[in-house]
Every structure is written in C-alpha cells, then in structure tokens.
Amino acid sequence: MLKSHSLLLVATTCLSLLSTLVSSHTVITYPGMRGDNLHTTGNITGLNGSDIAGTNGLGVGNDNTYPYGMQWIYPCGGMPMSTNRTNWPVTGGAIGIQPGWFQGHNYALFYINLGDGTVPENYSLIMQPVFGIVGPDNLAYNGSFCLPQVPLPANYTAVVGTNATIQIIEAAQHGAALFNCVDITFADPKDVPEVTPDNCANTSDITLQYVYSTNSQTSNAEVLCSSKVTWMASIPLALMVMWGLL
Numbered sequence: 001m002l003k004s005h006s007l008l009l010v011a012t013t014c015l016s017l018l019s020t021l022v023s024s025h026t027v028i029t030y031p032g033m034r035g036d037n038l039h040t041t042g043n044i045t046g047l048n049g050s051d052i053a054g055t056n057g058l059g060v061g062n063d064n065t066y067p068y069g070m071q072w073i074y075p076c077g078g079m080p081m082s083t084n085r086t087n088w089p090v091t092g093g094a095i096g097i098q099p100g101w102f103q104g105h106n107y108a109l110f111y112i113n114l115g116d117g118t119v120p121e122n123y124s125l126i127m128q129p130v131f132g133i134v135g136p137d138n139l140a141y142n143g144s145f146c147l148p149q150v151p152l153p154a155n156y157t158a159v160v161g162t163n164a165t166i167q168i169i170e171a172a173q174h175g176a177a178l179f180n181c182v183d184i185t186f187a188d189p190k191d192v193p194e195v196t197p198d199n200c201a202n203t204s205d206i207t208l209q210y211v212y213s214t215n216s217q218t219s220n221a222e223v224l225c226s227s228k229v230t231w232m233a234s235i236p237l238a239l240m241v242m243w244g245l246l
Helices: 007-018 238-243
Strands: 027-030 086-089 093-098 107-116 125-134 145-150 163-171 177-187 207-210
Touching: 027 177, 093 163, 125 145
Parallel strands: 086 177
Antiparallel strands: 027 093, 093 145, 107 125, 107 163, 125 207, 163 177
C-alpha cells in the first residue's frame, strides 16, 4: 500500500501512455526571450548509439547543429546570453508564455526559476512552483497565458541595476524538458513599461492548474491512470483569477 504519491508522477506515467510523438516548443511573449530557438538543424546520421546527442552529450551535433531542436538544451535552449537586457521590476512582475507554437501542448507542466547574476552559475532559485496547463488540443494553437505578478524567490532580495536571468522550463508530455530564458536587469517598477492585455494576455482556450499531492490507497497503475484520478487540481491558479481573461 502506497502512503503518498505525487500526482506529478502520476501525470508523467499516464501521459507517457497516452501521448504521441510531439515537436513541442514554447515562446516567452513577455518580457521577451534570448532569441529565436525554434530551430531544428542537422540530422542524427553519424551520431553513435551510446551518445545519440553528439560528442558533448547535450543534444548538439558534432558540427554545432541541433538535430533534436534547440529548446531541449539546458539551461536556456541553446541561446547565449543577451547583450540587450530587459528591465523587470525589482518587486517581481509579469511573465507571458505562448505554449502551443508547435504541436504537442495539450498538456504540459511549467517551472519558472531565477539565475542570479550576469552569468548565473545555476538556475535553482524557484520563482513559481510547478503548475500545469491544459490547452485546446494537441495541435499547434495561438493561445497564450500571462502571470501578472510572478514573485521573487523566497529570501531573495533584488537590487535595482543588477542582472539576472529568468528560466522557463516546460515538461513536455513525453517527459523531456524544453528550456527558454530571458535576461533581465532589475529596475524600479516605474521604469518598466506597463503590462497590458496587448503585451501579456490570457486567452480562453488555456487553463492553468495547480499540481498537488494526495494520499493513495493502491499502486495499481490502471487505477492511477483512470478518469477518477485528476493529475492537476480543478481550481485555476489564483493569479489567473485575479487577472481574468483580459
């Protein structure tokens, strides 16, 4: 008898059984992103079976191509640090995402982290705990969502004029992670352009939901994947309720 299961793990198990091959990619619509990393270049021919990601093991081909796509590359989807940074409020601020740029985003899990400094040593500072999305279908779609007030990490104090990087991670339906980043400079809120539905919008075809834990009285995989088990809470994120479908 299993005392405690994370429905995050249940979701991964169920979706791996239900999902098809996808070519999912995500775009940060606000405050921006390092650059266009929606590319898949080169091919897997010549990569040996023990290291199908290339000689460096990071998904980059031997000729610096991306046969599996750039966005799969940690930590920022294969993109170098930006030379032109975006001002972002020192008190925390908005983040907008378009998840359905390509097919494969009927379901997904998102993480938002912060890397401190101009060249972060890691991206382990959690800004927004994991949450899930439910899109209209598994085909490409134009919908987007906006978190109007993503907080700073716990016990982290930002200083006006200092640099950091916001990292967006999407756990795709087949379990792999997509990475995207935006390089920021912390600024006084009055020096940051106003967030409006024009630059950070919610559309009605995407639902954001909590991921939570519950007790389970069985380890039967069939039961865990049944319709009686909800892998994300039915209550949308409070932030989305506050923001509304503007």
